[in-house]
Amino acid sequence: MRDAFGAEFDVPQGYLNTPSIGIPPGVAADAVAAGVDRWRRGADTPDDFDEAVALSRQGYADLIGVPIGRVAVGTAVSQLLAPVAAGLPDGAKVLVAEGEFTSTTFPFAAQAHRGVTVTEVHLAELPAALPGHDVAAVSVVQSADGARVDLDALREARERSGVPVVLDVTQAAGWTPLRLDWADWVVAAGYKWLLSPRGAAWMAVHPRALERVIPVNAGWYAGEEPMQTVYGMPLRLAKGSRRLDLAPVWLAHLGAAAALPYLASLDLAAVHSHCAALADTLLTRLGLPARGSAIVALDADADGLAAAGVTASTRAGKARLGFHLYNTVDDVERVLDALRPRRTRPCR
Incomplete structure (x- = not known):
């Protein structure tokens, strides 16, 4: 210990x-263990997990420096980026770093049938290469070797060019200070540096980028009041980023509800x-x-x-x-x- x-x-x-x-x-592991014990006894209802989801959502918002209203919950980086990729126009040009983790790139590459192309450049060259593209997607810290993108240069390039930016902070959030309210989308999985169980992930969406996404994973939890959107048509989604919510993995969020606020308090x-x-x-x-x-x-x-x-x-x-x-x-x-x-x- x-x-x-x-x-x-x-x-x-x-x-x-x-x-x-x-x-x-220890407190996060204990929270999950207690949840498993309640599960085996049928002691919980779906509403009992609302607080844990809210706490993990707030913890993520605090860690990356955005308002909680921007944060959607999901299960994995690729799942959360699928609506972003689906929202690209036909023939869109996507810029990524060479050797990027594929959960960040494959959702865009999977749109090739619509003429979407993905171009790789060296990490250091990515900010300067933004003009002429429709979106750029990059990890703040590279999974393979820990190389870091120049966030200041990327922000300046985004402001000059107007090209929206996806940031994957899976290998950065939790050990380094982040203030990413300027980025269009900021996504992370929780089971690495955020010390949470696998199955909890989050994406912050800037208000200017919300209409660029198509909620291809829409389900009951994406409604303004989830328990009021469990049956029947028509489609009725939350007005903000919560329209991208996926029904949460309950036990994962029990751990994240302890781990993320702890990290954000440091x-x-x-x-x-x-x-x-x-x-x-x-x-x-x-x-x-x-x-x-x-x-x-x-x-x-x-x-x-x-x-x-x-x-x-x-x-x-x-x-x-x-x-x-x-x-x-x-x-x-x-x-x-x-x-x-x-x-x-x-x-x-």
Whole structure:
């Protein structure tokens, strides 16, 4: 058990796989366990989960710096982006980063039958490449190697060109401060850095972008009063971003209702400093340049690291490691011990 930033985490030593699965604070895990116990006894009704969904929605809004009224709930990034992709005009041109996580790109690529095209550019070139496109979609922090998009440059390019922007903050929200009220769509899955169960995801929609989407997943929960839209026609959706709501995965939101408000209550500048400092300590101890990201990709064997008690993952042919608020310098030392005497290079 580790104490970190005012919470307890049952995280094993050497666990550096948060970019794949985050370890919940004890209160979040306990909330899910209590929900499972009530489920097995038939002790809940659908209305009993409304508070948890509202708390997770507010927590996400606070973490990315937007009003709660902009936030829709769903289950996965690709599911939430499907209405955005469906709303593109025929023949639309989509700009993405090379090697982008496919949950961010495939919803747009799947519109090829309508003449929609997807163009990949190097991450550093993406802001300058906005003009001439109908939308740009990019992760704030890249899943494969922790590279970060230049948000200031992207915002300026969006303002100059008028090209709407999709931001995926799945690998950024929870460990770095974000103020993204300027972006058109901001989406995230909760089971990584947001320390929630898989099955909870959120998307903030700027008011100017709401009419650009087609609610292809519309169901009863997308109504203004969900319990009043469970039967019969006509179509009657909520006026704001809630028209994109998918019926929530209840147990997932029980955990998210504890985890997201906890993260949003923290000094995220301090969390960012903690996480990036651990990652940069690892890099500099290996004779490599610091990068200021919580995610590190190394020319190393993840299976070999596992044999030394380090839990990581293999992505794009590299060993990917992530340092969250519950990690310590002991985890850095464990990686260094596993790598000696060889030297590694970071993923470029």
